[in-house]
Amino acid sequence: MSFNSWMNSIVDAGRDLLLRSAKDNKNGKDIAELCRDLCSNKGEAMGTALACAVVNAYNDMSDEEKFSFFTLLIDDYSADSRDILRCAESYRGDSSEQNLNALKQAIASPRLQLFRRINMSATGTPTLVQMRSYLQRLLKDNPSLRPIDDDLKYLLKSWFNRGFLKIRSIDWKTPAHILEKLIAYEAVHEMNGWDDLRRRLADDRRCFAFFHPALEDEPLIFVEVALVKGLATAVQPLLAPKVDDQHNVEADTAIFYSISNCQPGLKGISFGNFLIKQVVMELQQELPTLKQFSTLSPIPGFRRWLDKALAEDQPTLISADDKQSLKVLSQDGWQQDNETNETLKPLLLRLCAHYLNNEKRGAAPLDPVARFHLGNGAQIGQLNWLGDTSANGLKQSAAMLVNYRYELSKVEENHEAYVNDNKIACAKKVLELIEG
Known part of the structure; x- marks a missing residue:
């Protein structure tokens, strides 16, 4: 048989397997059985056909069926804690490469193998991305499903490097x-x-x-x-x-x-x-x-933090007079009143500069946009009064915006200081706002 004939026979066999697998699924072969078959030691052509069948079955599921599928992934495809402990004991007694590899294998959940095999389908990657998107909506009320999210994130980080x-x-x-x-x-x-x-x-x-x-x-x-x-x-x-x-x-x-x-x-x-x-x-x-x-960035967490600070009553940061002045933020159109702005501008600029530079989530800035840009090596360059007067800008940050400046000669230095020492690069004029 010539090489071309041999290759064509493999392609035809794969096509037949794919059609047969799809037919089996229509005849009642559920996704649990398809996944078991996919994770078994079958050839590449059969594996690709099964991966396509799993993808098709998942995409045809109702919301209730998807939740049951995620429960299956927890119940049947999680790592075995007994194996992990047994391998850890063996490695503690003998830290050989063989025992280390056995421990690594025990820690890795069977879900990882299943997801990798699903990815053999031509539409496997987008299906897994959609699967994680759907899963995100369930995690708040179903934290037990988080290990699935962790496994998907681990693989997608590698595939989307x-x-x-x-x-x-x-x-x-x-x-x-x-x-x-x-x-x-x-x-x-x-x-x-x-x-x-x-x-x-x-x-x-x-x-x-x-x-x-x-x-x-x-x-x-x-x-x-x-x-x-x-x-x-x-x-x-x-x-x-x-x-x-x-x-x-x-x-x-x-x-x-x-x-x-x-x-x-x-x-x-x-x-x-x-x-x-x-x-x-x-x-x-x-x-x-x-x-x-x-x-020219939003400050999405500022008003939320400010409302919390007001509720907690922090007199060293916000005085009684300040609290009285800030009540106007609940009124429509406050940003259009020049007299109101004269009072609010220095107060809100001070509080926003404090929020960006001093308020933390752990060791990192509390504001998510600040975490992103400062982690990239940018500097808090300037606060802009009435920078975004849209409804969303008023709601998020009392209409203020911030310039994060990427000074190319300092980006790496700023990044290293932020990562290694939690140091925030902040322009002198922004720090002066905090001092009032």
Whole structure:
């Protein structure tokens, strides 16, 4: 038999197995049996067919059936604690490579093998990403399912590492089905249709996204950039339609004003740090005149922290007079009153600077956006009063925004100080706000 004939026979056998497996599933072969078959020592062609059958069975499940499937994954595919203890005892008595490997194997749950084999299907990776996305909704009320999430996250971190990611520049010529997803996935400043998107892809704007081969045209994360003169301090002018007679100025600053994660199933797997650094390199190459790289970022936890601080009564931080002044935040339109702003501005700037620099979750900053950018090596550069007067901006941060500055000569130094010593890079003028 020739090599080509042999290869064709394997392909035909695999196709027959796939069709037979799908037929078996329709005839009542449930996903539990399919998973057992998939984890058995079967050949590659049969394994691929079974993986496809498991994927199809999962995608056809109701919510109730998915919950039962997750329960099955806990009951039948968790690591055996007795094996772990036995192997640990053996390794403690004899720390040989053989005993170490046995311990590693005992600790690894059979779920990992099952998920790896499901990934043999052509649509295995997106199915596992969707599976984790669905699982995220159940964890709060069903913490016993968390080991499944841990296993999926462990594998997806490996499968979605930087080496597999491809960066693409998004513009108005990008296929419409991808552009539609940008509108749907925008998480910071909502887009109201195609006109908003067109403005964000104009000639003084840039947009970049990461993609993964297994998810085809599904963006994982995208960043929107405004090319401006000087440091942008408010987002509404950046989002406003471009005026026809607006003078074109040579931009010297790139403002990262929106970063949106697109796949809930990849929660906790960081792409943004790689994306920002890659975009900086792309922009430097395209536009050598750019001298500053900065974000214009929301402060999503500030009002929540402030409300808690007020309820807990911290007189050394917020005096009785301060509390009286802050009551106006519950009134609509407070940001439009100049007299109110004169009182609130220094008070809220002081409290927000304190929040970003001093309030912690463990050793890390309490604010999630601050954790992200400071961990990347950025500096808290400037607070911007009335930087975002949208309803969401008022609700999250009393209309304030912050510039996290990426000073390229200091990024690595800032990152090392943050990671090793929990030190926050903060501009002198922001620290002075805390002192009042």
